[in-house]
Amino acid sequence: MNKTLLLTCTLLASLAGCKSTQAEQPQDATLVRVNPGVITELQQAIQSAKGGAIVTLADNVFTKSSELLIDHGTNKGPDGLPIMGAHAIPSEKFVLQKSGEQCLLYYPKKELRIPLPNVECEVN
Template structure:
């Protein structure tokens, strides 16, 4: 009876470890883009705009190529002479991170943790710097 109980405990313990290990492997991790092109650039801009609740955003052509995180600032309003209309901006910029979970690439708004799955973008785990 004692052997059966120990055996049952061992099976439960091992299956618990396997579940924990698989959960670790499927958690999203920092990633960089592997296929930068016009389609992926457009998808990234649209996804970021959606995450921020903006009508549109502008990002560089090499966004997310070297680093998993980008900082997005609101466009400052300027007059005809190029001077800021409302003075200096004290608004905190938004951080957006590219993540890889399994085969999927995700964009996450760091402050709100809202996440969008990307369909055109391919990514790889970010190299440790």
């Protein structure tokens, strides 16, 4: 009887331990507050993820939605019309997420998550 009880308790304790060590799945989030430091950190994370120049972000970025779409500018020829194929470049998508207490910038194109240590966000 005691061996069965001991085995049951050990099994239950090990299952509880496994569950508590699993990493929390990131959830979509929005910013709690936006200031120049937050904008700079987001710009640097976006540049790090996709490369290229620093992007300009609105003052209310990630406050209403967890998603950000960045469109590429359309190059125009000397006649003022879009250059063939220049308008076919897809938008770049970024998602603000939260895992535990950490805010992350997720770049689905590369399956990349960049920690944002100085950014405060909340799950939608």
